[in-house]
Amino acid sequence: MSDAFTAAEREALYKAIFSRRDVRGQFLPDPVPEEILHRILEAAHHAPSVGFMQPWNFIVVTDPAVKAAVHADFQAANEEAAAMFEGERRTLYSRLKLEGIRDAPINLCITCDRERSGPVVLGRTHMPTMDLYSCVCAVQNLWLAARAEGLGVGWVSILHEQALKTTLGIPGRIVPVAYLCLGYVSHFEAGPELESKGWRRRLPLESLVFRDRWEDREPG
Known part of the structure; x- marks a missing residue:
């Protein structure tokens, strides 16, 4: 078939999937060229959408003052989140x-x-x-395209939604879905950072796959 992937193309796709990471601490100050930013936004815009409604918008933030306001809200939300854990879990969270x-x-x-x-x-x-x-499909498309471009992406979900909407001037009817950090990185971790730091491990696939009906069992 003319639209079939070559073996190299297929392997490149799986490489992007399996080497994608949620990046937090390895960002470099190097600017991202506009043409690369455009390519990954175009990839996001080609995500599947229900009824082809394409409900997304993309707010690109580079102003240090705006970043500082979002970061201040993160700090407040992060303190609240830390208090929700107890004992060793809270200690690990704080690190x-x-x-x-x-x-x-x-x-x-x-x-x-x-x-x-x-x-x-x-x-x-x-x-x-x-x-x-x-x-969310648009987020994943962007994330994989960014990885293929050598860019790291980190999803920040520890934010107050209304504070984020106020900072970015988002209208009331619009829902913020993802706040992402994007840029070149010093390196990509070999595996998920939360796994290497002992927060969670990847569940075995076989414990998550059912056939025909839900099975009442805990993941292994």
Whole structure:
């Protein structure tokens, strides 16, 4: 078939998937060329979306003052989050670097306009959250494209949603889906950082796959 992947193309895709990392502490100050930023945004824009509604917008943040405001909110939210854990878990949490907001040359907020295609959207009539899931597909497309370009991405989710909307001037009807840190990095970790730091391990795939019906069992 003319549209079949070559072996090299297939391997490149899997390399991007398996070497993708959530980057927090390895960002370099080197600027990201506009043409590369455009390519990865184009990849995000080609994500699948319910009813082809394309509900996403992309807010590119480079202003240090804006980054500082987002970082200040992260610090407040992070203190609240740390208090939710106890004992050794809280101690380990306090040692983790969970953002690269001020270090990364680019911050990027991906949002969802839930009204973009009107009140009735093909494919969202019975599962209304499909527009949000579509935006998550855009995040993943961008993440893999960035990895192929040699760029690191870190997803910062420890933020107050309303504070983020205020800082970025996001209208009330728009939902922030992802706040990402983006830039060149000194290196990519061999494996997920939370796994190497002892927070969680990757579950075995066979414990997560069922056939035909849900099985009432805990992942191994």
